[in-house]
Amino acid sequence: xxxxxxxxxxxxxxxxxxxxxxxxxxxxxxxxxxxxxxxxxxxxxxxxxxxxxxxxxxxxxxxxxxxxxxxxxxxxxxxxxxxxxxxxxxxxxxxxxxxxxxxxxxxxxxxxxxxxxxxxx
Amino acid sequence: xxxxxxxxxxxxxxxxxxxxxxxxxxxxxxxxxxxxxxxxxxxxxxxxxxxxxxxxxxxxxxxxxxxxxxxxxxxxxxxxxxxxxxxxxxxxxxxxxxxxxxxxxxxxxxxxxxxxxxxxxxxxxxxxxxxxxxxxxxxxxxxxxxxxxxxxxxxxxxxxxxxx
Numbered sequence: 001x002x003x004x005x006x007x008x009x010x011x012x013x014x015x016x017x018x019x020x021x022x023x024x025x026x027x028x029x030x031x032x033x034x035x036x037x038x039x040x041x042x043x044x045x046x047x048x049x050x051x052x053x054x055x056x057x058x059x060x061x062x063x064x065x066x067x068x069x070x071x072x073x074x075x076x077x078x079x080x081x082x083x084x085x086x087x088x089x090x091x092x093x094x095x096x097x098x099x100x101x102x103x104x105x106x107x108x109x110x111x112x113x114x115x116x117x118x119x120x121x
Numbered sequence: 122x123x124x125x126x127x128x129x130x131x132x133x134x135x136x137x138x139x140x141x142x143x144x145x146x147x148x149x150x151x152x153x154x155x156x157x158x159x160x161x162x163x164x165x166x167x168x169x170x171x172x173x174x175x176x177x178x179x180x181x182x183x184x185x186x187x188x189x190x191x192x193x194x195x196x197x198x199x200x201x202x203x204x205x206x207x208x209x210x211x212x213x214x215x216x217x218x219x220x221x222x223x224x225x226x227x228x229x230x231x232x233x234x235x236x237x238x239x240x241x242x243x244x245x246x247x248x249x250x251x252x253x254x255x256x257x258x259x260x261x262x263x264x265x266x267x268x269x270x271x272x273x274x275x276x277x278x279x280x281x282x283x284x285x
Contacts (some may be wrong), residue, residue: 008225008249009224009228009231010220010221010224011205011208011209011224011225011228012228013220014209015156015208015209018210049248057247057249058249059249083235084231084232084234084236084247085235085236085238085239085247086235086236086239087238087239089244104235104236105152105156105232105235105240106151106152106154106155106156106232108155108156114182115176
């Protein structure tokens with residue numbers, strides 16, 4: 001399964017990938033993007049992509065702008081946020097835009113499993 | 122631990138209401154245990170005099186549009202090296218680059234700032250983190266809350282500031 005991790009922080013991308021491995025998703029093939037604009041290019045160029053995990057607050061194109069752009073282009077690719085803000089308002093905004101979930105940082109492998117597993121069934 | 126509560130405004134955070142609890146400490150403990158240490162108990166309040174910082178680094182995020190404020194983290198350069206090493210799960214002999222130090226300290230500020238912002242009901246916009254060897258110019262009277270922390274024997278200072 002090909003998964004895109006979008007975050008402007010290399011450190012955070014590495015932590016997300018490490019935590020995904022710890023959560024048992026070591027069979028995923030991970031691609032990385034450094035902002036929303038780069039993520040959109042990957043989404044548009046890789047038809048095998050199965051899931052996008054994106055930060056919210058990024059330069060060039062934010063995560064929510066990325067999600068809006070994907071849906072406007074007709075992409076129904078599963079999308080989840082992994083972000084430092086987990087307010088009710090942001091969760092509502094994410095859900096309304098079509099995100100499956102929002103994982104707030106800091107996170108654990110257990111949180112990843114509990115949040116992501118239901119959508120893999 | 123040094124806790125200096127000078128005002129109840131800024132960021133919409135009622136620091137007087139903190140009472141004997143400190144949600145900022147709880148946030149810091151959670152961030153360090155989950156992202157940095159992989160286990161709880163290695164971040165604690167700092168007791169006693171604070172050493173003069175050697176080559177301090179500062180990272181901060183601001184909240185704008187509603188109760189503007191700043192979350193600032195300060196640590197010595199040597200501490201930031203070890204923080205980054207822990208964040209990236211690097212071995213003791215692996216070289217830590219300047220870019221990773223800036224990225225790592227900025228991300229810690231970002232995650233702490235995002236969680237502090239979530240404490241207040243007002244909506245606002247969180248900036249991307251900034252990192253500098255220079256402390257951002259904020260008047261001392263705009264300090265809302267300060268927390269000195271002991272991470273593996275090293276001093277890390279978290280503070281909240283009111284912005285105009």
